[in-house]
Amino acid sequence: MTIAMLINGEVPADLTRALPANDRGFHYGDGVFETALLQEGAVRHLDAHLERLYRGCETLRIQAPPRQVLVDEIARVSANLRSSVLKIVISRGVGERGYRPGAGAPTRIVATYPAPEHNPPRGLRVRWCRTRLGRNASLAGIKHLNRLEQVLAQAEWSDGAIAEGLMLDTEGELVSATASNVFIVRDGVLLTPDLRFCGVRGVMREQVLRAASELGIATSEEPLWPSDVEAAEEVFLTNAVRGIRSVASLATLEWEHTRIADRLRAALGA
């Protein structure tokens, strides 16, 4: 499933024995990651991905690798690839037993994986997840390696016709889908959860907000609830790898409109 991988700049001889036994990524989820779309040898929105990666490292006080190191390694793993998924992981690296971070060097993975095979931009069926997202503003926004809530949420269904699940936080506020951000349209205004307590600030989410602004579409990041989804004229999900996907149904709700999403897809080529 991995196409190519570098760990700290080296090709692992054996993927089944590749990471340090005492790596803090494994023991505590102590690190951050990015997944991006590679097309024709170029990473879509590379600057935005690296910016979020560096913001995450700063939040966790992990020493981030120089940009040029990542750019060079991305070139190495993406050689001759047309369309694929780039994943970067930076963990705090090897440490002594115990939560306290030491002075060790971070562990760095730069790898490519196959692009999703089936990725229709419209007609998505989604569900509500029972698993909730805990609120913790100090970790909100960044893409850290503590992802058990998303794992449990995706384990809730196996029906391949359901593409995604919407998640609420523990207070019942709408946050995102398991691996996508969510947008709704109400009275022609484009709304998305403000993520002040949890959720990941998706790279495609930022692109959509910027593009909407340039197209003269009013936007707002604000607290949203399931009732806002139920009253929405249009709903779509965003994700750096899968782009902008219009939702057609959610439980008993159905949507026909894809107008705003279509304009954004055209503007962003996503």
Next chain:
Amino acid sequence: MTIAMLINGEVPADLTRALPANDRGFHYGDGVFETALLQEGAVRHLDAHLERLYRGCETLRIQAPPRQVLVDEIARVSANLRSSVLKIVISRGVGERGYRPGAGAPTRIVATYPAPEHNPPRGLRVRWCRTRLGRNASLAGIKHLNRLEQVLAQAEWSDGAIAEGLMLDTEGELVSATASNVFIVRDGVLLTPDLRFCGVRGVMREQVLRAASELGIATSEEPLWPSDVEAAEEVFLTNAVRGIRSVASLATLEWEHTRIADRLRAALGA
């Protein structure tokens, strides 16, 4: 720092290249762990540790290894050791990219580490942590691998005279210390946070509650707040490796009493 380690029952040839590159423990913190005290070749409270490990695997729907496999591997890593720390980690193992759990086999680490060198049972200095614990009842109690909050909390101080930090949840309720449970005594009653929203149900915490009951000390698991700590007659921390440790000071607060803790230490030999 590692004394001995088995990964899936085998001694890794090279600890720096030992775990699978696509292990979900590393990528999502998708797993559980235990740390226990090994004394004279025996694991203290082994049954309670394995019970929590199995409960965690059940919560995450990870296939737990048979008890006899763990018992045999513990014997292998603890041969000839007098006092040390046993750590067991069970991750969901190698998976495809993406949060959804697949059908792969779990990864299992059984390892020993040196026991803490300096571990006085009284006179502990502790602090309040700024980092808060997010509330999520679905993950409360188990010892999973999503531990960034504890990592950030321990990174808050470097003064070696401060042994631990007390943590509140995002609503300001007392939960635990970064790597210990907390008990307070009020009007002769032994109180500890009920952990209904977050925190780990420590093995020593359970032993203390049981022993107190046998000694005729009234106990209660209930919501507690900083004001309860400030009004306490006695405060102590519990941890399977470090035992029962009486707190002497917290910011400007000081405690002299260690009476209940002393009785529990004597009863538990902890």
